[in-house]
Amino acid sequence: MAVEIDDWTCRLEFSDGWVDLTAGTGLDADGKAAWARGVVQSFNPMDLVASKESVEKDLVHLARAAEKNQAVLAAAFFALGGAHYATFDVQIFGEDGAALSLDEVEHRLRGHKEIAGEPQVSRVDLPAGTAVRLQAMYQSKGLLGFGKKLTEAVSYALLVPQTSDVLLATMNWSAMEHSDQLTQEVDALMPTLRFVPLDVEGNPIAEGAPDA
Secondary structure: OEEEEOOEEEEOOOOOOEEEOHHHOOOOHHHHHHHHHHHHHOOOOOOOOOOHHHHHHHHHHHHHHHHHOOOOEEEEEEEOOOEEEEEEEEEEEOOOOOOOOHHHHHHHHHOOOOEEEEEEEEEEEEOOEEEEEEEEEEEEOOHHHOOOEEEEEEEEEEEOOOOOOEEEEEEEEOOHHHHHHHHHHHHHHHHHOEEEEEOOOOOEOOOOOOOO
16 A cells, blocks of 8 residues: 655565455445445355354444544454454654654653553664664543553654654554464564655656656
8 A cells, every 4th residue: 555645655564364444434324335345245254153244334434433543544354254453654754854762752652641561662773774673562531531441552753754743553443362473463564665766747756866
């Protein structure tokens, strides 16, 4: 998948099992429903462990959540059978030309109020650049403080070259019994991230080519 952001684009290479949620954002209710039906039709009906209607409803909910989070790219990981295991999204942050350092980005990630316990934080060298990797448990409160929900997430934050933007990619899940598998999945996905600059017409600039 790729997403264009002003004068650059980011690309990620998703493996089997991922559904592009970005395609379902920006649509009205009927459009979302039609998109979800199309996605479910691409699943093998013999493998489905849930009804088509419930999977479609789940997809519509996920697309709406991606819109609410202002994700520029979003995807969901489905296991064989149509069970939704995890959600992945990419958000872009910037502060009017004020470039943040990785240390400042790490400080902000650590300060998330819903983090439960001590997060695992490290620096990871990716082809796209050095990233802050944070893995943590998050505990959110329900209505009136009841119904606490525990989720796990792995976040990667990178500075976008030649901009003041920060790219934050996060995969989260509540299926704790699959944590090892899902952690491996996101750690295999992130090295495929590429930043591609665009010329004034929105075309990718080849590496080593002069600026337009």
